[in-house]
Amino acid sequence: MKLVKTLSVLLLIYTAAAGILLEVPRLPILNETIRVLYFHVPMWFTMIFLLLLSSFNAYKFISTKNIKYDLISYNYAHVGVYFGVLGIVTGMIWANYTWGTFWTNDPKLNGSAVGLLIYFGYFVLRNSIEDESKKAKVSSVYSVFAFSMLIPLIFILPRLTDSLHPGNGGNPGFNVYDLNSQLRLVFYPAVIGFICLGLWIANIKFKLLKLTDKR
Amino acid sequence: MINKIFSILYKDLKIEINQSHLFFSVGLYVISSIYIIYISYQPTGILGLEHWVSIFWVIILFSSITAVSKSFFQESGSRNYYYYFVLSPDELIFSKLIYNFLFIVFVTFLTFLVFSSLLGNFIYSYSFFITLLFMGSLSISNCLTLISAIGHQVKNNSILTAVLSFPVIIPILLILIKLSKMSSSEFSWNIIQDDFYLLILLNIILIAMTKILFKFLWRN
Numbered sequence: 001m002k003l004v005k006t007l008s009v010l011l012l013i014y015t016a017a018a019g020i021l022l023e024v025p026r027l028p029i030l031n032e033t034i035r036v037l038y039f040h041v042p043m044w045f046t047m048i049f050l051l052l053l054s055s056f057n058a059y060k061f062i063s064t065k066n067i068k069y070d071l072i073s074y075n076y077a078h079v080g081v082y083f084g085v086l087g088i089v090t091g092m093i094w095a096n097y098t099w100g101t102f103w104t105n106d107p108k109l110n111g112s113a114v115g116l117l118i119y120f121g122y123f124v125l126r127n128s129i130e131d132e133s134k135k136a137k138v139s140s141v142y143s144v145f146a147f148s149m150l151i152p153l154i155f156i157l158p159r160l161t162d163s164l165h166p167g168n169g170g171n172p173g174f175n176v177y178d179l180n181s182q183l184r185l186v187f188y189p190a191v192i193g194f195i196c197l198g199l200w201i202a203n204i205k206f207k208l209l210k211l212t213d214k215r
Numbered sequence: 216m217i218n219k220i221f222s223i224l225y226k227d228l229k230i231e232i233n234q235s236h237l238f239f240s241v242g243l244y245v246i247s248s249i250y251i252i253y254i255s256y257q258p259t260g261i262l263g264l265e266h267w268v269s270i271f272w273v274i275i276l277f278s279s280i281t282a283v284s285k286s287f288f289q290e291s292g293s294r295n296y297y298y299y300f301v302l303s304p305d306e307l308i309f310s311k312l313i314y315n316f317l318f319i320v321f322v323t324f325l326t327f328l329v330f331s332s333l334l335g336n337f338i339y340s341y342s343f344f345i346t347l348l349f350m351g352s353l354s355i356s357n358c359l360t361l362i363s364a365i366g367h368q369v370k371n372n373s374i375l376t377a378v379l380s381f382p383v384i385i386p387i388l389l390i391l392i393k394l395s396k397m398s399s400s401e402f403s404w405n406i407i408q409d410d411f412y413l414l415i416l417l418n419i420i421l422i423a424m425t426k427i428l429f430k431f432l433w434r435n
Contacts, residue, residue: 062428062431063431110385110389114382114385114386115382117381117382118382118383121378121379121381121382124375124378124379125365125369125375125379128369128370128375129368129369134368137368137431137432138365138368138369138432140431141361141365141428141431141432142362142365142379144424144428145361145362145383145424145428146382146383148420148424149383149386149417149420149421152386152413152416152417152420153385153386156413157386157389157390157413160409160410160413
């Protein structure tokens with residue numbers, strides 16, 4: 001955990017400094033807003049990573065019936081959804097400057113919005129059951145089921161159609177035009193930094209959850 | 216195993232025919248909602264293909280949620296208790312899957328019949344569209360069966376089943392709407408194959424997840 005915390009602090013300081021100061025490729029339409037790559041995309045990576053951990057722990061709960069795993073799963077889902085909301089908000093601010101509107105009918109936007117709806121449904125389900133062991137069982141089953149539907153929604157469906165996002169459908173992208181990998185120099189550390197931050201928050205929240213949990 | 220699946224299926228269908236009110240209520244639900252659409256689109260009727268396809272699938276979605284959410288609730292507590300001793304969870308869930316599939320096929324074709332007689336239709340390649348209706352019913356029933364089993368565990372269940380199933384069913388509905396729009400022109404396998412394979416893949420995922428997860432959900 002100490003390594004995760006140190007990595008998180010160091011890499012995020014580096015991301016914030018280098019993400020604003022370093023040279024970026026000049027691309028049409030995007031211009032300086034290309035720097036949002038360092039902050040918006042890692043949010044999604046972190047969300048997927050935390051939700052994966054959540055559904056993995058949910059499966060562990062239903063196969064071992066140890067209530068601890070259910071708490072861990074709930075906790076990761078909670079933090080993952082925070083990152084998802086942050087991803088949507090940063091994306092909306094960026095979209096307002098480049099596309100001229102906060103929200104469009106883009107397959108990636110639809111996928112992420114629906115993905116968040118699935119997890120809001122998960123929280124509604126948890127709150128509507130009184131009995132603790134039943135709550136853990138039913139919500140774990142839903143969590144595993146919902147995550148298996150999230151994968152095609154986020155990773156497969158958007159790739160079948162053109163998207164407005166950079167890199168899709170003839171829009172200037174990062175991989176094709178970024179010849180000397182300037183963006184990768186900050187992007188990969190940013191992803192690791194934000195994932196570490198997510199794990200750190202989840203760790204603190206789990207301690208709090210254990211203290212407030214009356215069982 | 217096959218014998219047991221079919222005997223439960225037979226029992227369910229027999230109950231369905233004896234207490235035909237569920238059957239008729241879903242039919243009435245479909246017909247009245249289509250009639251509301253018909254009235255609200257007067258005097259011109261639906262002019263565009265986009266409107267036709269999206270309203271068509273939305274009606275199917277809502278009526279199948281109403282139909283499927285009932286499939287677990289008609290089992291009483293003592294009958295469930297009896298099932299624990301004579302059945303394995305796989306047998307029960309597969310019979311429910313087949314039962315829901317049959318029910319949703321009925322809903323889908325009723326919707327198609329009433330919808331096209333009242334509001335006209337834009338379909339050109341019928342054989343493809345009918346295949347699509349079967350595939351759509353299969354996907355919707357695979358998706359909703361486990362959700363309705365989850366909803367069965369919760370007390371204020373009917374609204375929860377709807378809330379939980381909407382987000383999960385959206386990827387399927389997106390593909391179905393996209394494919395239905397293509398059936399208004401000459402059929403060509405090249406255009407639809409990607410989406411069709413994706414639909415089959417989603418069905419495999421859904422059936423696998425339902426089979427794996429139901430046995431954890433079943434026993435109290």
